[in-house]
Amino acid sequence: MPNDKDQPGTPPTARREFLKSAGLFTVTAAGLAGGLEALTRRPGAGSAEAQGTAFVRPARPLGPYDTKEAVTPWEQATTYNNFYEFGTDKGDPARMAASLKPRPWTVKIDGEVKKPQTVDIDTLQGWFPLEDRIYRMRCVEGWSMVMPWLGFPLASLIRRIEPTSKAKYVQFTALYDPKQFPGQRGNVLDWPYVEGLRLDEALHPLTLLAVGLDGRVLPNQNGAPLRLVVPWKYGFKNIKSIVKITLTEQQPKTTWALAAPDEYGFYANVNPAVPHPRWSQATERRIGELGRRATLPFNGYADQVAGLYKGMDLRKNF
Template sequence: MTQTPPEQDTPTPPAPGASRRDFVKNAALFTGTVAALGGGLELLTRRPGAQAEAAPGELIAQARRPLGPYDTSEAVTPYAQATTYNNYYEFGLDKADPARNAGSLRTRPWTVLIDGEVRKPVRVDIDTLQSWFPLEDRIYRMRCVEGWSMVMPWLGFPLAALLRRIEPTGKAKYVQFTALNDPKQMPGQRDAVLDWPYVEGLRLDEAMHPLTLMAVGLQGRILPNQNGAPLRLVVPWKYGFKSIKAVVRITLTEKQPKTTWALASPTEYGFYANVNPSVPHPRWSQATERRIGELRRRPTLPFNGYADQVAHLYKGMDLRRFF
């Protein structure tokens, strides 16, 4: 039976080994209650001064415009928290490890190969790629599969604009994304916690949806290394592990990509990974979440609150089977 984490006014420190990272370290099952509580509570009990680890980043945008059609009006997660509480196993398994260790990543020079079922394959420098499109400012909800969430103001360009530019062929049905694989720069890759490099994928219609963003900035600043610099995918209606970081290759394919987490544990992390409060994770409920910086849990919304925009993509699909 799936357990639902109780509401609490006072945080309780999580038991050791109660988050997703322990699957890859120990391949053991832990209780759903502790697993779902772990994400939000770890932030509230971290050592004093941890927020100072966040680098401010160079400003690349002016003051925010009025809210746009894709923006949520919810309170934004503070920059210091958004940049020091991350899952990024290439830099370590602890939430604070990416902020501590990602300084080893060199984001220039950086090229992205775009190939596969396209008429105009290209290898492009990241700065040239960024210059092709006007940057758009989007405030999105972000929901982690572990049961915690944030509100993130991204800067980037729609993936659809890039795909239209390189012209998919009639055989293209999926988009595969591959992250950097360099253990010298990414110390976490020296451990076989996952099958490196990190790979993710979308159906072509998901990739072409106007909500799907390639992000190069966060809160008006150049994207920090620990948040996926210099280029990351953002798909706000899916669990956060779908939004691959440090992208070096985008390949259009006829067949569904074999993605990293689906290979690591196919019964826990499906290809689609749409946020669905009615489909529990095998080890915890997904019905509620803890917004970072808050004590009480809140209900999780279908498709992370974007159902009006994206539910039609899955019409007729059994969302319990295609989780």
């Protein structure tokens, strides 16, 4: 298992230069938000072709949360996706992505918080310095990628809104709009898509709210304009196109657990020792590679997150 914790962090000056070279940063956080907004408003911004040619991602030192593994090429990361709001085929999200309009966009924050509010996406991302994180991503279907996300820790937002003493979980709700999401015109799932985390999972420094991919504005097919990234869990936990974040006292219901409770649990931690009822999880196929590789416990992040589940039966709490 790679020891990701020993990698040197990116100095603040280098981080600013990286963002400036990507066209996403001027001087202030507000400038960064404006840069992302301008990119998403330009013609064709929702397509992989338009965003794929917008920038060249410069080299940078690995940060403390980065994996050393090779990043999945942009063309594959943006055209092989599960995003049922656009359709059930892997290529549907990229083909249908232009129907989603990621601006204007607001996120409602409510529940067990002292500062409930509805905030514009550009204001929201302007509150925090953006970081890039190179994470493994493992799908419950048995394939995987390595993704270079751009975003901010969910913990930063949670601390800003000040949870009450009753807050134990965080529920996320995605956009419901069949005009923008043609896949929602069918009943393959109960819409809108909802997901959840325990509060300590949400506060873990690995948990990210992403607004970009590979130094570029987040493509529609990858969850624009705001998505969750929890790298030690199966990909379906990483809800896309978030419009609502609710802190709750009770464990929230989640879309796939409601659809097939015997197959998809609330925790969805990557565990090679617990097979899916219809296939083994012991190995995975890395997109772009031939053959299969061994699946790592907690997707390779056991050193960082296994302590969250001390004493739990990870077969029962799957």
